[in-house]
Amino acid sequence: MTAEALRHARYVVTENPVTLVAFTLFTLLVTAALFGPLLVPYDPLATNTLVALQPPSWDHWFGTDHLGRDVFSRVVVAARLDLAIAVSAVALSFVVGSVIGSIAGYYGGWADRIISRLVDTVMAFPLFVLAMGIVAAMGNTVENVVYATAIINLPFYARMARAEVNVRRNAGWVAAARLSGNSGARVLACHLFPNVLPPMMVQVSLNLGWAILNAAGLSFIGLGVTPPTPEWGIMVAEGANYIVSGQWWLALFPGLALMLAVFTFNLMGDGLRDLIDPQRRT
Amino acid sequence: MARLIMILRRFGQALPTLVGIIVVTFLLTRALPGDPAAYFAGAAADAESIEEVRVMLGLDRSLPEQFWIYLGDLAQGDLGMSISTGQPVLTEILTRLPASLELTLTGLLIAVVIALPLGILAATRPGSWVDHLCRLIVTAGVSLPIFFTGLFLVYIFYYLAGWAPSPLGRLDIFFLPPPHVTGFYTIDALLAGDVETFQAALAQLALPALTLAIFALAPLARMTRASMLQVLSSDFVRTARANGLPPGQVLSTYAFPNALLPILTTLGMVFSFLLGANVLVEKVFAWPGIGSFAIEALIVSDYAAVQGFVLAMALLFVGLNLAIDIAYTVIDPRVSLDA
Numbered sequence: 001m002t003a004e005a006l007r008h009a010r011y012v013v014t015e016n017p018v019t020l021v022a023f024t025l026f027t028l029l030v031t032a033a034l035f036g037p038l039l040v041p042y043d044p045l046a047t048n049t050l051v052a053l054q055p056p057s058w059d060h061w062f063g064t065d066h067l068g069r070d071v072f073s074r075v076v077v078a079a080r081l082d083l084a085i086a087v088s089a090v091a092l093s094f095v096v097g098s099v100i101g102s103i104a105g106y107y108g109g110w111a112d113r114i115i116s117r118l119v120d121t122v123m124a125f126p127l128f129v130l131a132m133g134i135v136a137a138m139g140n141t142v143e144n145v146v147y148a149t150a151i152i153n154l155p156f157y158a159r160m161a162r163a164e165v166n167v168r169r170n171a172g173w174v175a176a177a178r179l180s181g182n183s184g185a186r187v188l189a190c191h192l193f194p195n196v197l198p199p200m201m202v203q204v205s206l207n208l209g210w211a212i213l214n215a216a217g218l219s220f221i222g223l224g225v226t227p228p229t230p231e232w233g234i235m236v237a238e239g240a241n242y243i244v245s246g247q248w249w250l251a252l253f254p255g256l257a258l259m260l261a262v263f264t265f266n267l268m269g270d271g272l273r274d275l276i277d278p279q280r281r282t
Numbered sequence: 283m284a285r286l287i288m289i290l291r292r293f294g295q296a297l298p299t300l301v302g303i304i305v306v307t308f309l310l311t312r313a314l315p316g317d318p319a320a321y322f323a324g325a326a327a328d329a330e331s332i333e334e335v336r337v338m339l340g341l342d343r344s345l346p347e348q349f350w351i352y353l354g355d356l357a358q359g360d361l362g363m364s365i366s367t368g369q370p371v372l373t374e375i376l377t378r379l380p381a382s383l384e385l386t387l388t389g390l391l392i393a394v395v396i397a398l399p400l401g402i403l404a405a406t407r408p409g410s411w412v413d414h415l416c417r418l419i420v421t422a423g424v425s426l427p428i429f430f431t432g433l434f435l436v437y438i439f440y441y442l443a444g445w446a447p448s449p450l451g452r453l454d455i456f457f458l459p460p461p462h463v464t465g466f467y468t469i470d471a472l473l474a475g476d477v478e479t480f481q482a483a484l485a486q487l488a489l490p491a492l493t494l495a496i497f498a499l500a501p502l503a504r505m506t507r508a509s510m511l512q513v514l515s516s517d518f519v520r521t522a523r524a525n526g527l528p529p530g531q532v533l534s535t536y537a538f539p540n541a542l543l544p545i546l547t548t549l550g551m552v553f554s555f556l557l558g559a560n561v562l563v564e565k566v567f568a569w570p571g572i573g574s575f576a577i578e579a580l581i582v583s584d585y586a587a588v589q590g591f592v593l594a595m596a597l598l599f600v601g602l603n604l605a606i607d608i609a610y611t612v613i614d615p616r617v618s619l620d621a
Contacts, residue, residue: 121302125596128558129576130306133592136580137310213427217562220429221577236430240566243437244448255430263425 019271025264032079042070044077044230053247063249065235066242071249074230075257081231082261085142085224086211089149094204096150097157098193104158105165106188116162119155127152131214135223145224149211160203164196206269209262216258232258285611292607296600303596308352310592311585312345361593362586366579371590375572379594380465381452382571386560388487389494390553397499398545401506405514406533416503423500428559432493432566439489447485449567457482490567497559498552505548509541516540542613550606557595 032039042060048068056063062071104115122130134148165188168174177191178184216233218224225231227238232254239251335341341348355362361371404416439446447454452467457479460470468487471480513519514537522532561573568574572591579587 117298117302120299121306124299124303124600125306125592126554126557126599128555128561129592129595131558132561132576132580133307133310133588136583136585136588140580140583209425216427217429217558220427220562221565222581233427236427236433240429240433243433244441246437246441248434248437251430251433255427255433258427258430259425262427263421266421266424 019268022264022267022271025260026268029079029083029261029264032076033083034080036077036079040070040073040076042073044069044074045228053242053250055247056249062253063247065238065250071235071253074235075232075253078230078232078235078254079257079261081142081225081229082212082216082233082258085146085149085215086208089146089215090153090204090208090211092146092150093153093157093207094200097154098161098196098200101158101161102165102188102193102196105162106169106184106192108166112162115158119158122151123155128214128217131218132221132223135218140223142224145215145218148218149214152214153207153211156203156207157200160200161196164199165192168192168195202269202273205265205272209265209269212258212261212265288611289608292604296604299600300597303593303600304353304356305349307589307593307596308349311589312341312348361590364579364584364587364590366582366584366587371587374575374587375590375594378570378572378575381569382560382564382573384466384468385487385490385563385569385571386494386553386556388491390498390549390556392491392495393498393502393552394549396495397502398506400499401503402510402533402538404503404507405510408511413507416507420500420504423496423503426496428493428497429562429566431496432490432563435489435493436566446489447482449489451568451570452483452486453479454482454486490563490569493563493566494556494559498556501548501552501555502545506541506545509544510537513537513541539613543610546606546609546613550603553602554599557599 037044048064050068051060051064052066052068054060054064054068060070060072062075065071065074100115104112125133131145131148131152134151135144138144138147169192174187174191177187182191215224216231216236219231219233220237222237225234227234235254236251236258239247239249239254242248242250343351359372361375363369364371364374367374400412400416400419404410404413407413436446436449440449453459460467460474460476460479460483463470463473467483468480471477471483519532519537522536523529527536560571561576563569564571564573565577572594576588576591578584579591
């Protein structure tokens with residue numbers, strides 16, 4: 001079993017070199033997120049005004065910020081918080097979206113109408129603006145940034161699950177499962193949903209990048225994460241004040257990290273999609 | 283006539299969406315945790331004065347009753363008072379809206395002007411350098427955080443090259459805003475025949491609009507390319523080519539109009555993203571639009587202002603989607619049949 005899984009994983013990675021790059025970058029990100037605080041040369045919160053605003057050097061690879069904190073250490077340590085926000089938001093909307101989408105697609109009728117209407121209402125807002133409104137109303141905390149990001153991602157999962165369940169609802173094997181005495185919920189959870197999972201996983205990967213951008217955007221305008229905490233969005237916001245006077249390294253490196261993370265998840269999503277659905281390759 | 287009925291019916295379909303939007307914006311400030319009355323009464327308030335504020339704001343009534351009052355206020359265009367500026371929220375939004383619209387629409391225009399030819403060229407020459415350029419731009423554009431793009435345009439064009447004016451607002455302080463006609467400084471300056479102010483306003487507008495354009499470019503170019511590729515491989519294009527029509531004519535009269543529908547749909551989606559991205563760009567460039575207003579309001583928990591902002595953005599978006607749907611029927615008569 002494990003040998004089989006390993007061989008498949010190797011096939012997935014070697015089949016397309018771009019996917020290999022994506023997985024390498026992904027490993028890098030995960031390493032930074034898991035072991036970041038152990039790996040970095042400086043304390044990300046330690047201020048030292050003697051070395052404030054120094055350009056990148058051997059001692060400080062990414063330079064230092066206005067309080068003399070090491071930008072490299074902060075960028076690496078921030079990976080954990082940024083990924084945690086994005087992953088938990090996407091996990092939340094994946095679970096809730098799949099459940100309500102599957103119910104709408106399988107049962108149809110009133111359930112479908114109510115759920116579709118709800119999803120349409122969320123989609124009627126410019127999504128980032130809605131997220132701002134939600135955080136403003138629920139309170140300015142990191143958890144609420146997670147909830148807001150989850151809510152604005154929900155429609156994509158709900159719609160996808162609904163469409164995928166709907167086309168399979170009347171397939172022969174579903175009828176067979178039902179005829180052999182499985183309840184509706186059981187058919188949905190054990191027979192239909194596993195078949196819907198692959199396209200949903202592609203969506204998860206593509207969506208993670210977007211979730212990271214949204215969360216970073218929210219903290220860029222001052223929502224969620226509060227200042228001394230290292231987080232990419234807020235670091236770019238802090239660095240923004242120094243751009244006009246030429247201290248580019250404050251904003252560049254956290255911005256690049258953000259870009260790299262989004263790029264990685266998009267590449268991974270594209271790679272997964274190519275494997276699952278070669279026709280939609282672009 | 284049939285088309286008019288179609289359009290009216292489309293307006294009717296937008297009604298439930300409108301109701302949904304109003305309910306959500308209402309709930310955003312009323313049904314969620316926290317006591318607005320305690321907040322408005324201030325930190326030093328005792329239980330009695332909080333109760334007083336509660337009655338004054340109508341918060342002591344039931345939720346449906348409050349909703350009814352909210353609807354009545356909305357119908358009169360009353361979005362409440364902004365506690366941070368002391369002005370009615372509607373006035374604040376209306377005076378700032380032109381700044382945001384000028385920025386968003388210019389950004390969208392630049393994106394369309396670049397993305398459509400790029401996508402079409404990439405589709406007609408698959409595998410060429412244009413195609414690779416298109417792919418590169420699409421991939422980069424999707425991964426670039428918009429505030430980051432903005433900052434680095436500032437760094438390159440203001441700090442290094444010195445071509446752009448300092449990224450602070452719509453007009454350099456040495457210039458007076460042109461007389462108010464449309465609220466778009468560039469257009470107003472032209473109407474007033476003031477070329478210098480026009481140039482100054484345009485210079486301020488260039489970088490933020492370019493930032494938005496880079497952001498909007500990617501999905502538009504990607505969709506144009508995909509849609510054109512599909513149309514170019516269809517039978518009627520092959521027939522047109524086989525009949526010996528010049529390539530330019532095949533492209534412009536046969537292929538492009540048929541590829542336009544998915545592009546328009548994407549345009550609607552891009553506009554939704556732009557309205558959000560606008561907030562970030564306005565912060566980077568200190569642009570005095572409704573995005574900056576919303577950020578200021580967010581920081582001081584000015585609920586009425588945030589609520590008004592979310593509502594205004596959603597209404598703009600619904601309006602644009604309506605316009606796009608109506609544009610469908612003009613571009614493609616087949617759409618009206620299955621509506």
